[in-house]
Amino acid sequence: MMVAGLWVATKKIDYTWRWNRVPQYFVYHDETQIPAPFDGHVATLSKLGDKMRIKVISDDGEEAVFEVDSNAIEVSENDTLFEGDYLGATFEWRAGPLLVGLWNTLWISAVASIFGMIIGLVTGLCRVSNNPTLRSLSITYIELIRGTPLLVQLFIFYFFLGTVLDISRIMAGISALAIFAGAYVAEIIRAGIQSIPKGQMEAARSLGMNIPQAMIHIILPQAFKRTLPPLAGQFISLIKDSSLVSIIAITDLTKSGREVITSTFATFEIWFVVAFLYLLLTSVLSQVAAWVERRLAVSD
Amino acid sequence: MIKTVDLKKTFIGRGQTVHAVDGISAHIKPSEVVVIIGPSGSGKSTYLRCLNGLETLTSGQIIIDGVDLTAKKTDLNLVRREVGMVFQQFNLFPHKSVLQNIVLAQQVVRKRKNKEAEGKARMLLQKVGIAEKENEYPIRLSGGQQQRVAIARALAMDPKIMLFDEPTSALDPEMVGEVLEVMKQLAREGMTMVVVTHEMGFAREVADRVLFMDQGKLVEEGTPEHFFTTPQEERTKAFLRQVL
Ligand SMILES: Nc1ncnc2c1ncn2[C@@H]1O[C@H](COP(=O)(O)OP(=O)(O)OP(=O)(O)O)[C@@H](O)[C@H]1O
Ligand SMILES: [Mg+2]
Secondary structure, three states: OHHHHHHHHHHHOOOOOOHHHOHHHOEEEEEEEEEOOOOEEEEEEEEEOOEEEEEEEEOOOOEEEEEEEHHHEOOOOOOEEOOOOEEEEEEEEEEOHHHHHHHHHHHHHHHHHHHHHHHHHHHHHHHOOOOHHHHHHHHHHHHHHHOOOHHHHHHHHHHHHHHHOOOOHHHHHHHHHHHHHHHHHHHHHHHHHHOOOHHHHHHHHHOOOOHHHHHHHHHHHHHHHHHHHHHHHHHHHHHHHHHHHHHHOOOOHHHHHHHHHHHHOOHHHHHHHHHHHHHHHHHHHHHHHHHHHHHHHHHO | OEEEEEEEEEEEEOOEEEEEEEEEEEEEOOOOEEEEEOOOOOOHHHHHHHHOOOOOOOEEEEEEOOEEOOOOOOOHHHHHHHEEEEOOOOOOOOOOOHHHHHHHHHHHOOOOOHHHHHHHHHHHHHHHOOHHHOOOOHHHOOHHHHHHHHHHHHHOOOOOEEEEEOOOOOOOHHHHHHHHHHHHHHHHOOOEEEEEOOOHHHHHHHOOEEEEEEOOEEEEEEOHHHHHHOOOOHHHHHHHHHHO
């Protein structure tokens, strides 16, 4: 249905699909041609797996050895060479911009998630602590972050903090994402901690545990189990929100997509592919979360 | 062993002040089993919770085994190791197996080696009669079994005093006996115990002394004999008429 609808729609605007152009932006076969370094001749050719080793000797008796792909060799033994003649070529698979962008999005999200988790955990603990200063500090942070758009935060991190503290654009982007996620994680953690019955803390304390010990061994493991679904949702959001870092010129998946479009004009195809790649990342994450949840369910 | 002097605990909240514990002085000797009874809301739980520092006092003094709980420099965590507590709602750790429930605090607080802690845990599970459940999670145990695990968990810290806050009130009637049996055994071994309960049979049989509380005050105290046969105070008589 949907596919048919799309087909009809694009027919109407006379769009030519060029899906065949897409794969080369994932990986491509990069050809490097190898030129002769001097005037001389080919001394020997020897086979080395699917490579060919070429030994060339210059008119002055200088020797040099090269390796090229056997099926891309352009000389034979005893050929006379002039400087710059092609001996052959080697081929290598290289990651195209879409794959590079995917990788950047992946690691940027991962690093931001880890720091976001740490920031959120600390803030969440401050939020439920008895210390009024820590509590109001954490509330201020949470309100500030949740009350302003991520895009604006990114600009502030990049233009203001980036300049003042002299941090790179990638650092600015990751910090903004981590601090943004941290505020939401903090609220999730707080709700998780408060959902654990008071008796758990009391039982732990009555056994002589201090508050940090009770938190680490009793409260947080139970809270973590309950907060796993909302935490997973938060990190899935983070992957999607990370597309905003393209606005400060970080080459993530979204920015790579835009760059590829300027050279292929395959606008529709590339955006569909980019969407699919985000979907791939987020669904893998939610599968992992579901798996962890099942593992933790043994005590239910 | 335990001495409280004019203990007061006042809750202030939503415009009303509750004098939950209103000046209780008592002296509990080593190996003594003291049962506290009284109507609902009379401050029994609050008094008990003050004894291991789960509630902070409004005024008064508590001295446990020579340590003044109210002194600023007293580390309550050190006191709590010596004072075990068993709750009405068991409060087992649901994410830990039965064995781990008993092992955890031994390792974290008493810094015992895993082997030693597990050995102790198995010995105590044997003692409370559920050795075969060590790998179960609490949710799969009956209430009576859970409460016995909770007792074993508290005993694993080698406490000098055990506090029980209505340990059988959340249990189905047929499971009350098995928990009381464990408590009787403990009393016979000479454990110092303070027990809040509505089980008059237990009070009569096991208690060395019965305290009757009402509205935060200690109304009457005495041996079970005195208490159940010749109570002096009108409020005590009224309460006993209701429960017996
Ligand atoms: N955390 C609290 N905040 C405010 N009021 C409290 C708190 N805990 C107890 N109270 C009040 O203190 C009084 C004594 O409560 P407590 O739980 O000690 O009574 P109890 O004798 O144990 O009663 P029960 O037999 O129902 O357990 C009650 O009026 C109760 O409402
Ligand atoms: Mg009570």
